[in-house]
Amino acid sequence: MPQHLLSMQALDFDALTAILDRAEALRHAGDCRSHLSGHAVCTLFFEPSTRTRLSFQRAAQRLGADILNFEAATSSATKGETALDTLKNIEAMGVSAFIIRAREDGLVAELAQSAAPGTALINAGDGRSQHPTQALLDMLTIREAKGRDFSALKVAIVGDILHSRVARSDLAALRTLGVQDIRVCGPANLLPSDDTLAGCHVSHDLDEALSDADVVMTLRLQRERMEDGLIESLDGYHRDYGITAARMAGAARDAIVMHPGPLNRGVEISDEVADGPQSRILRQVENGVLVRMAVLERAFA
Amino acid sequence: MPQHLLSMQALDFDALTAILDRAEALRHAGDCRSHLSGHAVCTLFFEPSTRTRLSFQRAAQRLGADILNFEAATSSATKGETALDTLKNIEAMGVSAFIIRAREDGLVAELAQSAAPGTALINAGDGRSQHPTQALLDMLTIREAKGRDFSALKVAIVGDILHSRVARSDLAALRTLGVQDIRVCGPANLLPSDDTLAGCHVSHDLDEALSDADVVMTLRLQRERMEDGLIESLDGYHRDYGITAARMAGAARDAIVMHPGPLNRGVEISDEVADGPQSRILRQVENGVLVRMAVLERAFA
Amino acid sequence: MPQHLLSMQALDFDALTAILDRAEALRHAGDCRSHLSGHAVCTLFFEPSTRTRLSFQRAAQRLGADILNFEAATSSATKGETALDTLKNIEAMGVSAFIIRAREDGLVAELAQSAAPGTALINAGDGRSQHPTQALLDMLTIREAKGRDFSALKVAIVGDILHSRVARSDLAALRTLGVQDIRVCGPANLLPSDDTLAGCHVSHDLDEALSDADVVMTLRLQRERMEDGLIESLDGYHRDYGITAARMAGAARDAIVMHPGPLNRGVEISDEVADGPQSRILRQVENGVLVRMAVLERAFA
Numbered sequence A, B, C: 001m002p003q004h005l006l007s008m009q010a011l012d013f014d015a016l017t018a019i020l021d022r023a024e025a026l027r028h029a030g031d032c033r034s035h036l037s038g039h040a041v042c043t044l045f046f047e048p049s050t051r052t053r054l055s056f057q058r059a060a061q062r063l064g065a066d067i068l069n070f071e072a073a074t075s076s077a078t079k080g081e082t083a084l085d086t087l088k089n090i091e092a093m094g095v096s097a098f099i100i101r102a103r104e105d106g107l108v109a110e111l112a113q114s115a116a117p118g119t120a121l122i123n124a125g126d127g128r129s130q131h132p133t134q135a136l137l138d139m140l141t142i143r144e145a146k147g148r149d150f151s152a153l154k155v156a157i158v159g160d161i162l163h164s165r166v167a168r169s170d171l172a173a174l175r176t177l178g179v180q181d182i183r184v185c186g187p188a189n190l191l192p193s194d195d196t197l198a199g200c201h202v203s204h205d206l207d208e209a210l211s212d213a214d215v216v217m218t219l220r221l222q223r224e225r226m227e228d229g230l231i232e233s234l235d236g237y238h239r240d241y242g243i244t245a246a247r248m249a250g251a252a253r254d255a256i257v258m259h260p261g262p263l264n265r266g267v268e269i270s271d272e273v274a275d276g277p278q279s280r281i282l283r284q285v286e287n288g289v290l291v292r293m294a295v296l297e298r299a300f301a
Helices: A014-026 A050-062 A083-092 A107-112 A132-146 A165-176 A206-210 A234-241 A281-299 B013-027 B052-060 B083-092 B107-112 B133-144 B167-177 B206-210 B232-241 B281-299 C013-027 C052-060 C083-090 C109-110 C131-146 C164-176 C207-208 C234-241 C281-299
Strands: A040-045 A066-071 A097-102 A120-126 A153-160 A181-187 A202-203 A215-218 A256-258 B040-045 B066-071 B097-102 B120-126 B154-158 B179-183 B201-203 B214-220 B256-258 C041-044 C068-072 C095-102 C119-125 C155-160 C181-185 C201-203 C213-216 C255-258
Touching: A014 A132, A014 A165, A014 A281, A040 A050, A040 A083, A040 B052, A040 B097, A050 A066, A050 A097, A050 A132, A050 A281, A050 C041, A050 C068, A066 A083, A066 B052, A083 A097, A083 A107, A083 B281, A097 A107, A107 A120, A120 A132, A120 A281, A132 A165, A132 A181, A132 A215, A132 A256, A132 A281, A165 A181, A181 A206, A202 A206, A256 A281, A281 C083, B013 B133, B013 B167, B013 B281, B040 B052, B040 B083, B040 C052, B052 B066, B052 B097, B052 B120, B052 B133, B052 B281, B066 B083, B066 C041, B066 C052, B083 B097, B083 B107, B097 B107, B097 C281, B107 B120, B120 B133, B120 B281, B133 B167, B133 B214, B133 B256, B133 B281, B154 B167, B167 C013, B167 C041, B179 B206, B201 B206, B256 B281, C013 C131, C013 C164, C013 C281, C041 C052, C041 C083, C052 C068, C052 C095, C052 C119, C052 C131, C068 C083, C068 C095, C083 C095, C083 C109, C095 C109, C109 C119, C119 C131, C119 C281, C131 C164, C131 C213, C131 C255, C131 C281, C155 C164, C155 C207, C164 C181, C181 C207, C201 C207, C255 C281
Parallel strands: A040 A066, A040 A097, A097 A120, A153 A181, A153 A215, A181 A202, A215 A256, B040 B066, B040 B097, B097 B120, B154 B179, B154 B214, B179 B201, B214 B256, C041 C068, C041 C095, C095 C119, C155 C181, C155 C213, C181 C201, C213 C255
Antiparallel strands: none
8 A cells, every 4th residue: 555755743653663663674785676566656746956856866766666747937837737737647647656856835745635546645745844864863873873763862953943854854853763752953033933943942052052952953954044044144043053062062962963955064963063974964865765665665555 | 760849730640649649658657867867958948938948957956957048048058059050069979859939930850950870859949930848748738627529619719819839839739630610710810811820710800700619728928918019908908818817718618728828817818717726737737847858768769 | 886977077098998899890880779678767857958969969869768758848847846857766666777957067967966876877968168078089099090099189179268167178188099189279259268278279269270280170150159249250260260172271181070969050160061061960870879879888887
């Protein structure tokens, strides 16, 4: 039965763990090209995102699937057509899994309501809402470093939470996996005021947030936030919220540092940390292909 | 012997029927990836068209061909180079079938005169002239619904015929398959004044055109036609030429409705009809992959 | 041991000859899709170049490799990210050969210093510096026509040498293969004043340069050179440096003419020569796929 992946909330502990276990198994698998051979997947990107697209493409290639690419930004395809009509059309071409990136919150879930029964939709990021495969790769990366029991972990999420679909999906996944101590840190005007942060320790003091932390997840700062007047300067942001070696001194000795990329070096993270021994940034990318393979297999299951 | 597909006029009854028969056979075929394995096709699009490109790509993938994509709009490739030089270059890379979309009428036929003997060119739409694979998928869709004998069919083509390569190819195909009663309906300034409509019942009254029709083919209205002053308003166009459930009441009870996409919902067609039981719009897309597979096989025959 | 290809200077006589020999062997090889099956290559183009990309893609397809495409110009991928971070990220996705086109001189060599031990970088053109696979295909084309002993060849390179990475790589390759008599001809302000032309016969008189030449390599004139004030007019350039049948009368009877493409017909070359019996222009393109196959195999060796 093909399965959508629309949000992290839709995955309970067992479903989430099953995907991570499968991703881990695929790490050591040999040639997987028979797994989805003869099947077609489409990357349907209404907002450009090269890295996410490449990661999904690599996952699909490793599984032997055929790949069609649709990018609204560079294509003539929409021509006033609705996103649903675009989806239904490509579905009619024999494509039964869609990897969808959208500007609008909730668009992927909305499209899922009209997809054919045999079609699976994978949310590859929609608005500020969700980016579930990013959260899955983050969880796999934490589990590799810290083990399967998340209950005692201290996890700090730092930066622009307000605009971040990554943070929203990570928060959901961390809760599902039983993390009790989640600290969220960022400028007041970049933190959401709704119930997104329910149960989190909210702080504007980075040292407090990092204190004894096992996992530090920093977020990309959209440079547009300066133009929007939400932050004063990149330097000031770095001083207050940048992850540096000095700041990391307060975290647990074996803390790991993660970032969804692409990096603004010298803004949300220093070179020393990004390229240092605590960084798991490239491992996240590597794990990204594995969780996406697992998610694609599930989409065709 | 590799065979071009430059226009619908180039296919006689037997050749056209052979392609439809082959497409129908491919509908029920299993794995076809050995058919064109090791062969390379190139989509050579001098005008962007995502849907047509995706449909041909899917067809080529299902046949196991390698695919190269060239898009003039997003590429640096032309750099003042002639279309023929571009073609000859990619041909020299070992590509022997080209799927060509062009802005200029007749460009594909012109290029065919200089292609190597082993190279086949497929016209994927040139200017206002021809779009033969669209006509083939339309004929397959009609044949599925109405049977192999087209002679007694009443077919209405509605909309902007003047600028439509789809209409020109459809008219040729319908005549070749023996349709006697073709009605053409649209605003006077969107109907061609040359011999394109020879033998057709031309009307500006939609009810007259749809009366007892078995097949209703509506065309996409380019929104630019309003800027061009060719139509007054989209609302007015919808009122006079939009296919709605009320209008369809005058057609045959089991009439089918077709549209080449993408849809301007509420302009040339209402939601109710587009998504209703008489609509064959998504079946057209599905059939598009099949006829393109048949045309690609023929190109390498 | 995977091997980079960063510049022509990095290949000695034996290494260069081995690539040409392998390319020649591949010309007559059958199905090569097992050679790189399961391996992934990425075209990482920070400057657009459709032809070079298509040629490498065709080479990778013929070898059965998976291909990812990254184009900075049309992508959102950089977002302020460094080229090295982009490379390291895609490397982490399991890609171990990169085909890189860059605007900056030396960028590819710089990236190579930070690539993982198992990763190979192929320079597909960087700034004005190097375009080694173009030189390799040029050498294969000369060898086909003139035999393996290059020592007695008279080779003329005509046009804008100053801005040409093709010329720089060709000069290095010709020297490595033992050519003694290299003539370089172009307007004074389009010739480099450093040691690029050491050992060459420099001339501003085309007839002198072509006299008894066995090989005539003409270069693409960037039309921007006129805006830059470096040439007066395209007509004047054609009169002084255009390769025409009349000019070719002074070359050796069996001289061949080459051009890296795309052609400015009527500027650096006349139609008569470009399409005439001495032209090897399309053979260069054909050979391009073969040398790139050989270079990709070496990258994964």
